[in-house]
Amino acid sequence: MLLRLPAALAALALLPALALxxxxxxxxxxxxxxxxxESRPIIFSGTAVENRTGYTRFEVDRVWAGPDLADxxxxxxxxxxxxxxxxxxxxxxxxxxxxxVVGEEYVVGAGDDFSTxxxxxxxxxxxxxxxxxxxxxxxxxxxxxxxxxxxxxxxxAGGVVAALVTGVMxxxxxxxxxxxxx
Numbered sequence: 001m002l003l004r005l006p007a008a009l010a011a012l013a014l015l016p017a018l019a020l021x022x023x024x025x026x027x028x029x030x031x032x033x034x035x036x037x038e039s040r041p042i043i044f045s046g047t048a049v050e051n052r053t054g055y056t057r058f059e060v061d062r063v064w065a066g067p068d069l070a071d072x073x074x075x076x077x078x079x080x081x082x083x084x085x086x087x088x089x090x091x092x093x094x095x096x097x098x099x100x101v102v103g104e105e106y107v108v109g110a111g112d113d114f115s116t117x118x119x120x121x122x123x124x125x126x127x128x129x130x131x132x133x134x135x136x137x138x139x140x141x142x143x144x145x146x147x148x149x150x151x152x153x154x155x156x157a158g159g160v161v162a163a164l165v166t167g168v169m170x171x172x173x174x175x176x177x178x179x180x181x182x
Contacts, residue, residue, distance in 0.1 A: 037109025037120050042066035044073070045107045045124050045133075048100040053147055054078030056100040058108065061124075062133040063140075066110075071136040073143035075100075075108060076115040114144035 037043050043065040046058035055076050063069050077098035098118045100106065107127050109120035148156070 037064075037107050037122060040065075040109030040116070040120050041112055042069075042110040042114065043107065044069055044110075045105065045127070045129060046073075047105050048102050051100060051102060052149065054097070055144060055146055056098075057146075058106075058143075060136040061105070062129040063136065064107070064129055064133050068134065068137045068140040070138065070140040070142050073141065074114065074146045075110055076113070076144045077117070077121070114141075 044058070044060050044063045046060040046062075048056050049059050049072070050057040055074050055078075057072055057074050060069050060071055060073055077100055098116060098121050100121075105124035107122050107124050108116055110116040147153075
């Protein structure tokens with residue numbers, strides 16, 4: 001038996017509610033996590049220049065440990081977030097997420113995937129780089145895979161909505177031209 005159009009639209013309207021219900025809280029503490037930056041495989045000092053939904057772009061000053069880094073790298077300091085528009089109502093956070101302040105200098109300890117947390121980051125003031133610290137290089141690692149910008153996410157979501165509306169309109173037009181036999 002075919003679904004009637006109103007029932008199909010009602011089911012479609014419930015999808016965002018199901019996605020919201022699936023979110024689980026995250027929690028952690030520094031006692032459970034790796035601690036100072038020195039315990040991480042990638043360590044650098046730099047200035048936070050841009051934040052984007054749990055990711056921060058840094059201008060790298062010095063590479064303290066790990067692979068060569070580019071002059072700008074992205075670091076994931078929080079949890080992966082849902083795409084727009086769900087990220088407006090569904091946020092995933094933990095107690096060790098790092099909120100970097102743009103313009104501030106930090107010593108960042110990151111994992112091989114360029115993820116970090118509050119326990120492995122410190123302000124750069126009062127911390128001198130080791131004698132073997134290196135400067136960034138042009139072909140160095142660029143960091144974490146960055147999520148799309150809010151503008152790009154809006155364009156993708158708008159394209160999906162436009163495709164759905166167009167599909168419904170074409171279906172309605174087809175049904176009017178091809179009525180079911182009685």
